[in-house]
Amino acid sequence: MPDSMTLAEPENHSFHCLLDVSFCQDSGYVVLAEKDPSTGMHCIGYRLEDTQAILDAGFAAGSATADNGYCSGCTNEDPDAPTSGFYATIKGTVKELGDGSDTTAGAPLLENIQVLDSSVGCETSIVNPVCLPGPSDVVPPATEGPTQDCTKEFCEEQLDPDFLLRYRINVPDGSDAEVCDGCTISMETIYTGEGWVAIGFSTNGQMIGSEAVM
Numbered sequence: 174m175p176d177s178m179t180l181a182e183p184e185n186h187s188f189h190c191l192l193d194v195s196f197c198q199d200s201g202y203v204v205l206a207e208k209d210p211s212t213g214m215h216c217i218g219y220r221l222e223d224t225q226a227i228l229d230a231g232f233a234a235g236s237a238t239a240d241n242g243y244c245s246g247c248t249n250e251d252p253d254a255p256t257s258g259f260y261a262t263i264k265g266t267v268k269e270l271g272d273g274s275d276t277t278a279g280a281p282l283l284e285n286i287q288v289l290d291s292s293v294g295c296e297t298s299i300v301n302p303v304c305l306p307g308p309s310d311v312v313p314p315a316t317e318g319p320t321q322d323c324t325k326e327f328c329e330e331q332l333d334p335d336f337l338l339r340y341r342i343n344v345p346d347g348s349d350a351e352v353c354d355g356c357t358i359s360m361e362t363i364y365t366g367e368g369w370v371a372i373g374f375s376t377n378g379q380m381i382g383s384e385a386v387m
Contacts, residue, residue: 180205180214184258188235188244191259192228202227203277204263217280222268230288231259260291273380327361335365338372 179186183205191197206218221227228246235247236254244256265283273279321328327339339361348354364370375383 178214183215186259187257188231188247188255188259192231192235192247193245198224198228203280204283217277219263219265220271220277220280220282221263221265221286222282222284223286226286226288230261234259234261262289262291262293262295263287264289264295270380273383279380327359336370337363339363 201224202221204218204221205215208215232244232246232248234255235244235249236256237244237247237250238252239254239256247254263283263286265286267281268284269282271279271281323340324342324344327341330338330340332338341359342353343357343359344353345355348356360372362370362372369387371385371387373380373383373385
């Protein structure tokens with residue numbers, strides 16, 4: 174649909190516009206993350222280094238028969254094949270973290286990508302989009318069963334298969350834990366292997382203006 178905003182309504186983005194148009198091919202492709210509630214737009218989750226892998230998977234998935242073959246490169250002759258909204262699970266290796274800005278250049282770049290069916294889940298860690306809160310927020314996401322109290326014991330975040338972050342919020346005696354006036358945080362990072370280990374702190378989820386300890 175020509176009047177659709179891609180970041181707001183990617184489900185309406187046709188296979189033709191996504192895959193046939195040379196400008197889209199030349200500009201490369203990205204994985205969209207969840208919507209930023211403040212803007213109603215999807216965040217840029219990852220930049221993808223391999224354009225051809227996306228084209229091959231997209232053309233194979235898109236309908237070759239709907240609207241008289243509107244997507245000229247699509248080859249799927251199943252009558253129920255989609256004509257818009259390309260969904261896939263992308264797996265790969267982070268090559269670059271990006272510059273931390275809220276532009277496309279701020280998103281991590283994936284190499285060695287695999288384009289899998291959207292029903293395939295993710296088994297390893299996911300780098301959080303720069304326009305959304307990071308994975309090391311003080312309050313952990315809700316889970317089934319009792320929530321761990323990070324003021325009483327160390328909470329754990331497995332940021333990577335080999336990288337474990339442990340942290341505890343230290344609340345001064347007499348202070349309200351909700352307000353946390355005067356609170357400090359104790360952190361421990363555990364890395365399986367040999368290399369540099371770092372943890373960063375940011376008020377807006379971006380690298381620019383943040384502080385880090387290595």
